[in-house]
Amino acid sequence: MRSELVYSMKKIGSGAIVFSGYAFKSKDLGSYGIPVVKIKNVNNRIVTLSNVEYFPNEKVTEKLRKFFLENGDLLIAMTGQGSVGRVGKLRLSSNQKVLLNQRVGKFIIESDSLDKEFLYQIISSPYYEQILFDAGNGSGQPNLSPDAILDVEIPFPDIFIQRKIAKILSSLDDKVWFLQRQNEILEKIIQSIFKSWFIDFDGQTEFVDSELGEIPKGWEVCSLKEVLSLLKDGSHNPPQRVKEGIKFIAGASDLKHFEIDFTNCTYITKEEYEKIHKYWEIKSDDILLTIVGTVGNIGIVKEFDLPFSLQRSIAVLRPNDKIDFVFLYCLLNTIEFEQFLYANINPTGQPGIYLGTLSEFKIVLPSQELIKSFSKISKPIISLIQKNYENIRMLKNIRDYLLPKLMSGEIRV
Numbered sequence: 001m002r003s004e005l006v007y008s009m010k011k012i013g014s015g016a017i018v019f020s021g022y023a024f025k026s027k028d029l030g031s032y033g034i035p036v037v038k039i040k041n042v043n044n045r046i047v048t049l050s051n052v053e054y055f056p057n058e059k060v061t062e063k064l065r066k067f068f069l070e071n072g073d074l075l076i077a078m079t080g081q082g083s084v085g086r087v088g089k090l091r092l093s094s095n096q097k098v099l100l101n102q103r104v105g106k107f108i109i110e111s112d113s114l115d116k117e118f119l120y121q122i123i124s125s126p127y128y129e130q131i132l133f134d135a136g137n138g139s140g141q142p143n144l145s146p147d148a149i150l151d152v153e154i155p156f157p158d159i160f161i162q163r164k165i166a167k168i169l170s171s172l173d174d175k176v177w178f179l180q181r182q183n184e185i186l187e188k189i190i191q192s193i194f195k196s197w198f199i200d201f202d203g204q205t206e207f208v209d210s211e212l213g214e215i216p217k218g219w220e221v222c223s224l225k226e227v228l229s230l231l232k233d234g235s236h237n238p239p240q241r242v243k244e245g246i247k248f249i250a251g252a253s254d255l256k257h258f259e260i261d262f263t264n265c266t267y268i269t270k271e272e273y274e275k276i277h278k279y280w281e282i283k284s285d286d287i288l289l290t291i292v293g294t295v296g297n298i299g300i301v302k303e304f305d306l307p308f309s310l311q312r313s314i315a316v317l318r319p320n321d322k323i324d325f326v327f328l329y330c331l332l333n334t335i336e337f338e339q340f341l342y343a344n345i346n347p348t349g350q351p352g353i354y355l356g357t358l359s360e361f362k363i364v365l366p367s368q369e370l371i372k373s374f375s376k377i378s379k380p381i382i383s384l385i386q387k388n389y390e391n392i393r394m395l396k397n398i399r400d401y402l403l404p405k406l407m408s409g410e411i412r413v
Contacts, residue, residue: 005409007157012123013150015114016107020078020146021100022067029053034060037069037090038101042077044256045124045173046180047088055099069098074107074120076132076149082253082294084142085132087124091177105146118162121169122154125403126263155407164413165406172399179388179395186385187258190378194330197374198366215364225359227328230318232280233291233355234310239272246273247308252294255314259389260288260299268309276309285325287317289332292352296341298332300325302386315355326378327371331363 024036033054041048069075071092077083080103092098100106109116122128131152136144157165196202204216212221225231239248245267254261282301290297292313310316319328331337344357405411 005157005161005407007155009153010156011150012152012154015111016109016119018105018146018149019108021102021104022064023102024055028059029055033057034097034099036099036101037075037104039077039080039083039104042075042086042088042104045088046177047075047090050184064099067100069100074116076105078105078144079103079142081142084136084144085129087129089120105149113156113159115159115162115166117166117170121166121403126400128154161413168406168413169399169403172395176392176395179392183385183388186381190381191330191333193374193377197370199334212362212364218367220365221362222365223359224361224363227319227322227365228317229320230280230316231355231359232316233312234314235276236312239268239276241266242269243267245269248310249308249314250311251313252290252297255288255290255297255299257297258299260305273309282306282308282316287325287328287332289315289317291315291358293350295345295351295353296338298329300329315358322365323371324375326375326382337361
């Protein structure tokens with residue numbers, strides 16, 4: 001016989017407070033010093049320290065010391081379209097220093113009746129993520145105040161039950177974190193090799209002049225369109241959504257780094273899908289790039305992602321036989337391409353870049369022999385990264401399945 005788990009509902013504020021970060025000035029942030037966690041770094045239940053800005057060590061004063069973060073801190077994005085209400089846990093190595101930026105909140109537990117890890121598991125669940133997102137989306141700029149966060153009611157079982165539930169779910173999170181960390185290392189390896197071979201020209205001995213400066217002899221300068229067999233964006237006329245059907249993604253909120261996140265996607269009918277893709281379809285190993293709104297998010301289409309469609313804010317790039325998809329993916333992740341994107345964003349209205357402009361990006365095309373050598377090294381690594389993401393997705397599904405079962409008492413702790 002199943003025993004129901006008995007608990008009361010209380011406001012988060014009955015056991016915690018929210019502490020907001022420091023208003024660092026953009027002119028003071030650079031490429032060295034102490035990492036500063038901003039809204040963009042709070043993602044998918046974790047806090048990423050890639051793509052961060054830094055505050056110089058020598059400028060840290062006594063008043064900034066209370067804004068240092070610690071391993072295991074629970075953070076929440078308090079503003080931003082598509083980001084408000086996102087929750088993440090920070091993982092740091094020993095002695096690592098990190099600072100907290102304004103509009104990112106840190107939860108501080110102030111009562112013995114609430115376990116921090118339990119709070120994290122509850123408010124980072126899809127149900128409460130939506131509640132927090134809705135609370136921050138009124139008119140104008142999405143915004144969550146500390147009071148609005150602390151007013152949200154959550155389950156408050158006995159503290160011992162909280163700890164048991166948190167321990168079960170945290171073991172899954174630890175596995176997810178390990179796989180994510182492994183993927184970060186693997187991708188750095190690929191990007192380092194790409195930079196060494198194709199940006200820094202390591203190993204090359206003879207050079208010739210070109211419009212991009214000196215390049216290895218036998219290589220050529222060409223535009224991006226010359227190495228693509230497909231460059232398309234998605235639907236320019238938003239299709240009617242349905243409750244069930246073919247997946248449809250709309251922008252940066254669905255396209256994270258490397259992978260496509262269908263967690264909050266909408267759906268369209270088969271008829272709408274066929275109307276959009278009358279002459280072309282998305283295929284495995286296509287590269288996706290956000291080109292409107294948040295510009296520059298990049299992902300690789302996997303076989304198990306298909307079929308799906310997308311909005312015009314995402315471009316689909318498919319390499320021809322001159323390069324392969326891993327070379328293209330690495331190319332789009334270079335600093336040179338990032339600088340090109342931001343130099344060519346349309347300044348009027350919503351930020352964006354036209355496909356025609358995108359297609360003119362100049363690249364240095366190496367020999368086919370070198371591309372094949374790179375492919376031989378990089379493709380097995382990409383395959384391992386993709387397999388890890390598949391396992392991450394499975395572990396997240398298990399966690400999301402377990403939480404309501406544990407909270408109802410259907411699964412005993």
